[in-house]
Amino acid sequence: MSSLQCTSCGAPVEIVNRFSKVIVCNYCGTHLKVKENSLDEMGRYPKLADYPSIFRVGSKGTILGRPFRALGRMRYKSQGWHYDEWFIDYDGDSAWFCEDDGTYTIYFDMFEAVEVPDVNSLKAGQNIEIGDKRVMVKEIGTAKIESGEGELLYYLEPGTEVTFIDGVAEGKKVSIEYSENEVEVFTGRPLLRRDIAIEE
Amino acid sequence: MSGNDDVKSMKCAACGGDITKSYRIVDEDEEIPIARCVSCGTEYDQYTGEYYRYFADDFTYDKDNSILKLGLKGVLDGIEYEIIGRIRMQDEDEYERSTWDEWLAVSSDGVYHYFVEEDGEIRSYEEYVPQSINLEASDSHIEFEGKKISKDEAYIGRIVYFEGELTWLPEIGEAVTCYDFKKDGYKFTIEQSENEVSITRGDKLTYREIIDAFGDDEDRKLYENTMKKRREFRNKALVYLAGALLALAFSIYSCSTSEEIKGVMAGKKAIADNKIITDKRSVNYFSQILYGPFEISGGESLYDVDVFIDERVQRLYLEWQSFRFMLIKEDRLSRIINNNYDAELLKGLFTEIDARKEPIESYVITGDFWDEKGVDSDGPWHESDLNASASFVLKEDGKYYAYLELYSNKPRKIDSVKFRVQKVKSYRYMIAVTVLLLILVVINRGKSSLYNELPFEIADE
Amino acid sequence: MLKSIIVTLILIGSGFFMSAFLVGYPVAGKKYISKQREKRKSLRYGSAYFIGGARGFRGGK
The missing domain is CATH 2.60.120 (Jelly Rolls)
Known part of the structure; x- marks a missing residue:
């Protein structure tokens, strides 16, 4: 854990995960790019509206019996709905905890680099090959990054449009996010509320 | 949010003209309702979205006949749910009302849940992630965890009404391809629309659970009365059935002697x-x-x-x-x-x-x-x-x-x-008695399913 | 429940009684003969029998 100061307001900011790329100042909301021993101001965005979430930055507890710590979140918004993607430290690994439509899913990076099909050629119900897995496309949609808080491993600037595909393969959920510069593939498993224990 | 506000002002998608109710003759003499543009004559049948917008009233007149309603809170299996939204679907292949309601509830810990109500039966549905699913298995069937399901079993549901808070923005007339099937004692539903496939697993809830969760004291009293009466009719049917079997046995003995x-x-x-x-x-x-x-x-x-x-x-x-x-x-x-x-x-x-x-x-x-x-x-x-x-x-x-x-x-x-x-040996009177008793069985069996003091439909349990 | 048991017993009892006592069936023998005798007594000139001769009461073609 390293302690730095917000370049905008001077408030102290703590970085828990050494791989975090961006941290959002808890006081002034400035998005700060993490460099080796310094922070670069990327812009200031409105703080996230306080929609109910079971986590807040710093929440600790267990998921499926293994310890976790919520480090930060990105909020995706589309017409009439939104979902939160929490970046968590999960027993020493990086993971993403997604709250969407009242369902909980924990995601892990699936592959560093895989071939993914052109999203425009896909439709719901179709099978696609991701690595050596056959994935059924459950949903295709678009969303915009609303904003974020805490520290983040992956970062997209608020306002960036992403196309996402939700799929299923071998009893697991698969999430593919297409943004302007990159494609991320995650695989995850659904959680029940009772799978998650949060320390008060 | 409510989905039927602009029904009456619907205009023809082709020319903007007024739409009126009409009929089409099929199979020589059967008349089916359709919507027709008075200006350009374009017809909208049940395979078009416009049809559902025009005939929305026919599919929603009984939408309030349910124990569930927006804002209602109830505790099921120790979890508190609040009903926050609803979508009503109509089976595309039916001209008459053949609807089901998908009630969206949110639990006290923020988890979304569906209660699907059809013909007085309510099932509780939650998202399911299958080990394997292939909707493109072949031209004739899909595959779900090793089970083959014929595509002929699929039916199209059309959205005819929605209200409250939903996780997506539906459109009246929107088509959803549905597969309903049973596996390992559970009822599964796959709903496939243009942009989304949803896979859910449902458990049937008894009406007692529903009444206990969402009903008030008056509902509970009427439910108890209804169940008591239904039991009485069921017992009567059993007595008549026993009599009918006895009379039939006597008839068969007489007939064969x-x-x-x-x-x-x-x-x-x-x-x-x-x-x-x-x-x-x-x-x-x-x-x-x-x-x-x-x-x-x-x-x-x-x-x-x-x-x-x-x-x-x-x-x-x-x-x-x-x-x-x-x-x-x-x-x-x-x-x-x-x-x-x-x-x-x-x-x-x-x-x-x-x-x-x-x-x-x-x-x-x-x-x-x-x-x-x-x-x-x-x-x-x-x-x-x-x-x-x-x-x-x-x-x-x-x-x-x-x-x-x-x-x-x-x-x-x-x-x-x-x-x-x-x-x-004479048996004609015993045959007549058998028939009479069977009629009484059918009447009492029917009453044991249909007797209802509650203001909404409840299925036979 | 009790009412249904009573109704069932009455119906089965009635069916059994009518079966055992052969209620409603045509009777052959003396009863038939006396019935026919009465019928034939009513015959007179001009009735179907005398018009049709021996075949006047035949049901066949």
Whole structure:
């Protein structure tokens, strides 16, 4: 854990995960790019509206019996709905905890680099090959990054449009996010509320 | 959010003209409702989204007949749910209302949940991630965790109404392809729309659970009364069913118990054999045969007489033959003819038998055998009737003769008409009792499913 | 429940009674003969029997 100061307001900011790329100042909301021993101001965005979430930055507890710590979140918004993607430290690994439509899913990076099909050629119900897995496309949609808080491993600037595909393969959920510069593939498993224990 | 605000102002998608209700004739005489543009004549049937916008009232008139409503809170299995939204779907293949409601609830810990209500039955659905699913397995079926489901089983649901808070923005008339199937004791639903496939697993909830969770004291009281009455009707149906089975068993026993009188055709005296009878219109053939005597030992009993054509002897083809069968007590006949069984004497007696003031016979039956063919609106037909039977109660036992008189439009072998006499048991009243009791079973079974004091439908449990 | 048991017993009892006593069936023998005798007594000139001769009461063609 390293302690730095917000370049905008001077408030102290703590970085828990050494791989975090961006941290959002808890006081002034400035998005700060993490460099080796310094922070670069990327812009200031409105703080996230306080929609109910079971986590807040710093929440600790267990998921499926293994310890976790919520480090930060990105909020995706589309017409009439939104979902939160929490970046968590999960027993020493990086993971993403997604709250969407009242369902909980924990995601892990699936592959560093895989071939993914052109999203425009896909439709719901179709099978696609991701690595050596056959994935059924459950949903295709678009969303915009609303904003974020805490520290983040992956970062997209608020306002960036992403196309996402939700799929299923071998009893697991698969999430593919297409943004302007990159494609991320995650695989995850659904959680029940009772799978998650949060320390008060 | 509510989905039916602009129904009445709907305009034609093709030209912007006004839409009116109309009908289309299908299958020669069946009228199905459609919407038609008064300007350009474009028709909107149930396979179009516009149809559902136009006819929304027909599919939503009973939308408030449910225990569930927006804002309602209830505790199920220790988890508190609040109903926050609802989508009503209509089966695309039905012209009449055939809807189900998908109620969206959120639990106290923020988890979304669906309660699907159809025909008074409510299931609780949650998202399911299958081990394997392939919606493109083949042209004819999909695959779900090793189970093949025919694509013919899929049906299209159309959104006809929505209200409250939903996780997506539906559109009236939007089509969703649905598969419903059972696996490992659970009911699964796959819903596939243009942009999304949802896979859910449902558990049936009893109405008691629903009432306990979402009902008030009045609902609970009416539910208890309804269930008590339904149990009463169900028990009544069981009593009537037991009675019906008893009556049926008695009928079957009676029906299968018969005792044939032996040797009824053993002694035969042909009095007349195909005697030609001519009248103004036709030439016919007349035969008289006296069979017997034979012993009938049980008096005060029920007997069946069957008279029939034995086609092994001679086929009846495009002709008719009528008969008169008489049962005559031997001592009565002997007394009249003075024990003289001369054929000529018998002929005279039987030819004038109807002229006697005192009947000789103990019983008589008549009937016709025929074979005809022709053509009617259904095409050519060929039908025949080669049997006749009657039941009667014989009061006195003893020796009897059977007199058979035959009349036909073509010469017929006299041996081609045979008869059988059987001592039987009566069963027609018990059959009638069985039917009556089964009707009572059906009525009470129906009431045990339909009796309802609650202001909304609840399914039979 | 009790009412249904009573109704069932009455129906089965009635069916059994009518079956056992052969209610409603035509009767052969003396009853038939006396019935026919009464019928024939009513015959007079001009009735179907005298018009049709021996075949006047035939049901057949």
